[in-house]
Amino acid sequence: MTSIAGDAAGLASFRLAKVEALVFRVPVEQPVQTSFGIMHDRPAVLVRVEDTEGAVGWGEIWCNFPSVGAEHRARLLESAVAPILLERAWDTPEQAFDAVSKRLHVLGIQTGEPGTIAQTIAGADIALWDLVARRIGQPLWRLFGGTNRIGVYASGLNPTEPERLAAAKRDEGFRAFKLKVGFGAERDASNLRGLRDLLGDDATLMVDANQAWDVDQAAEMARRLADFRLQWMEEPIPADRPWSEWVQLAGRSPIPLAAGENMRGHAQFAEALSTSAFAVVQPDLGKWGGFSGCLPVARAVLGAGRMFCPHWLGGGIGLVASMHLKAAVGGAGYVEVDANPNPLRELLARPYPAVVEGAVTLCEEPGLGVAPDLDAVRGLRVKHAYR
Template identity: 30%
Template structure:
């Protein structure tokens, strides 16, 4: 069975957020649309597989790389040679960068090829990864940055009323974190992703102020994100567990993170770092180093499904799935994957287990 066609499909879906966004690394202030990039691979036997790259403003560059460089290299290759093909293309194009558009594009392609592998075997992807008894996983509501204590209180309460017992904030102000903790009470687990804003000294000063709020982890507290020794210093002296990894792009990046003893929780992002093929290797590395994996899933399509399958098979009972708390106008999978009472179902169908809704693709397709 060979790859016959690779198609890239950009989507733009409006969302509401429970108030105005303060902006962040993923978009400008008052952002009200979520852009994503899907990849559809069709085989010569007619089987199709779906993948996804990390989206937003990266989409035009990734689409160009896939359409003009990666897809022509892959047409005609055997779909069962997935790992070899991914390594071949990493080696061939490494001179153009080991992060960004090339790796993002390969990530989506790899996820789509795993979808095809599961469909060919008539098994869900989690079974191909070793199996799991879990039919659902706990997830956390990943809130946007509001930078407004009143909006934070309102949306924390809204998430808790929807059944979430785990929350993630993207705030960088102590008073905003205080508001979240006051609204949530002592029993709700809160994590804080600050998206790499501080020097090591600034991060240590902030962790001293944040310690009273009993955070499960602080995520990417130092700039630049590859300052692994800086992360290690914050982990050692800050008094709050440290999480990082969504900006790591290759297996070597994750090895360096672990060698530096930089994290308590490592966060590979399958739509950014090589797909399921590389994700399972990060799980093995982390297990060897006794570090928990919390897969980064700030997306809603096949990348999310890939994360759910891998977390179910490889993450164990303590795995958490990130749910982007965006209130999208339309869901690519309808109601099939929306969390219920703070838990997300593990798809049981072949491959990734759920097919995208063609009406959503038709109605929200973005021409680039």
């Protein structure tokens, strides 16, 4: 049997007895700001799968936007994805991923929600891989042939007093930091100046525009920000712009371009890699693909000589899954760790991995090596009323 985990990974067929979604929300004092919207609370949708022998696996579905999206994704998982997963036994998680994706393809077209459906499938795939790895007693990073130490960076530095949060994260062990931009040229430049003054020349800095500009605006901003010695400029233009615009911008930008969180499917990633536009590629395994889709993409990214840096901005299960994804392939780059306060990060992934000198060392426990502390988050759970 051939698998993304190799020919002799010790995988065995499994049959599921339960597939369920758990929705959580936690209010935050400081909203999370992007150039296109604000998060006034932090949601998370976990996927829990259990096989007929009692083994359990955990996954997570990306659900940050729109603000009502978490409950909807939970209902989609339980109404559309779960019945297919429960129909039969599966030889590998990839087999299930491919089958569910094929079965729900037309539904995605009909509803106009191919992305949302892909997100629910992705969260289920993460859970299936966690389940399988726990069954055979292997941590996922080892099952996929990787090593367990990876670089990380502090993400999501808001445009309001970013130095305060960056200083706290530096003290926690981070050495690389990403600022949200797209809030006006002067404000963006002033924030970067403050961060560089605070963190020094040795710190790695990146920016994320969240699709804020057109090509000319992005090229001008790249020119203005180049003196801050940025590792990359992320999604400076809308992710759905033609490849020709991305190539044009890459030729005009003194800062390397990064994107990928809003790409979906092997074909789109292959097209992106065939251009000269992207120095850094950032699939989000909770938005599309899970491990079954994103691990082949990660290997292709490294094979093309680009930097692979998984995107994640959600709860703890998806974050640790992203760490295993990066650990599986290695290479230069980082895993994104949201810098903003969010109890659903630490409480949903116990024991939460520590950052030491800009890196995380994943544990030897099987699967993801973490699990949610459901007692601690009981008061944060939201009923989504599918059943």
